[in-house]
Amino acid sequence: MEKLLTLQKLFLDKVFTKERYLITKINWSNRLIAIKGARGSGKTTLLLQQIKFYLPKDAEPLYASLDNLYFLENNLVDLAEEFVLQGGTHLFLDEVHKYPNWSREIKLIYDQFPKLKTVFTSSSMLEIYKGESDLSRRVVPYYLKELSFREFLYFKTGEKLPILDLEDILKNHKEYAREISTKLNTPFKIF
Incomplete structure (x- = not known):
């Protein structure tokens, strides 16, 4: 997890300051949020801007792109558990469609860690709806349009x-x- 926190710091240091329209339209107080949109539409930047500019000062966030090599040897539920045990409050997961069984693990995270707020993104619209676990009653979806x-x-x-x-x-x-x-x-x- 330390490698992910180090990467997060590097990304936050370079985050773009001008915001897409959706950042003010999302109800960030929801426990589980999905942000869908085409590749290159700004989903990653949106997550990083939320972390850097809008989270409460006492929040403990973690940004992780699920196409990171870290996830070849580590699973998402274990990461979430370790993160929560270390005081983590907000988990931002990018590119979930690149991770096998992502919907099952996100459902487990939602069910096992009720105080953790989780936001995930995907550019693959089909993968969001084809996930093996039904997130429909849990997730609040948003769509980020192209620029x-x-x-x-x-x-x-x-x-x-x-x-x-x-x-x-x-x-x-x-x-x-x-x-x-x-x-x-x-x-x-x-x-």
């Missing part, structure tokens, strides 16, 4: 533009175009 152009503009320029629905854009597109042009000189060039 929108609005979010890209925020990351590139720092300018936060409002989320608009299609009907509103169709009705008021000229006003929005003028407003965006005053904030950003070249949105099409950036596109």
Whole structure:
């Protein structure tokens, strides 16, 4: 487990500070959270940002990617038990679909360690639903969409533009175009 804690520190030191939209929409107080989304959509960064910027000061988190070689010789339930015995409070598991029997072990973790909050991610949508153990009554799922152009503009320029629905854009597109042009000189060039 020490190797995982060392890796966590390295990742946290380099975590990106601009956040995806989903970080404020997740109810992080749930005991078991699943974050699904395409590869490269920002799930790992989301977990690391939650650890670094939003966990209570007295929280003891552990981030682990389940494609780490550590899991060739160690299982998830034993890691969770050791972590809880050492005072761990929040377990963040990335890439669960890369770990055999992940749903069974997450169910055991949920059942055996009622004070432990667990968040897991997967880019394989099918694997989330095909897991051998039924997590449906336990897990609260969220879906992280791919990066929108609005979010890209925020990351590139720092300018936060409002989320608009299609009907509103169709009705008021000229006003929005003028407003965006005053904030950003070249949105099409950036596109």
